[in-house]
Amino acid sequence: MKLEKLACNSCGAPLEVPESANYVTCNHCSTQLAVNRSESVTFTEAMDLLVEKTEEIGEQLSDLSLHNQLAALDRLWQLEREKLMVAGPNGSLRIPEEAASARGTATSVSFLVLWTLVATGITGVIAISAFPFGVVALAFPAFGINGIVSTLKSSAAEKDKARRYRQSEKRYLQKRAELTARLES
Ligand SMILES: [Zn+2]
Structure with a gap:
């Protein structure tokens, strides 16, 4: 190969x-x-x-009926849409939302900061009093910090997806409205 x-x-x-x-x-x-x-x-x-190219595809398909163009456009949007959706808690897909992502992040991060502070307080004492083996106990606050970093990362990713989703949807709806208008004229 x-x-x-x-x-x-x-x-x-x-x-x-x-x-x-x-x-x-x-x-x-x-x-x-x-x-x-x-x-x-x-x-x-x-x-x-791909959806940006819908216009181009629409031209290529100009010999097809407007109904077929509409169907092709809808299929393209379905594919695009699935790629921009995010996995919900039970594995189902949902539309990415900036607001939902911000709320969820604030809740998780507050909890993780609290966890990290409390864990540092407890395990810091162990780490010092049982040095050097006690240092292993610092895995608990480290877990909190790691959680904060990954929560912020996935929140940023969802925010980006939410933005792209809105842009794609807007393009799709504009193109669909154009085709529908031509169909009705
Ligand atoms: Zn790449």
């Missing part, structure tokens, strides 16, 4: 892609990429940008 050297168009990381592959997931930033091949050049394109 021959490998092609490409770059992720989202983060720039080098990728080795089998020559036959049409889709690839970047192992650096996890973006799903479409591999575009033309006679002179091969490059990757983030799938998130």
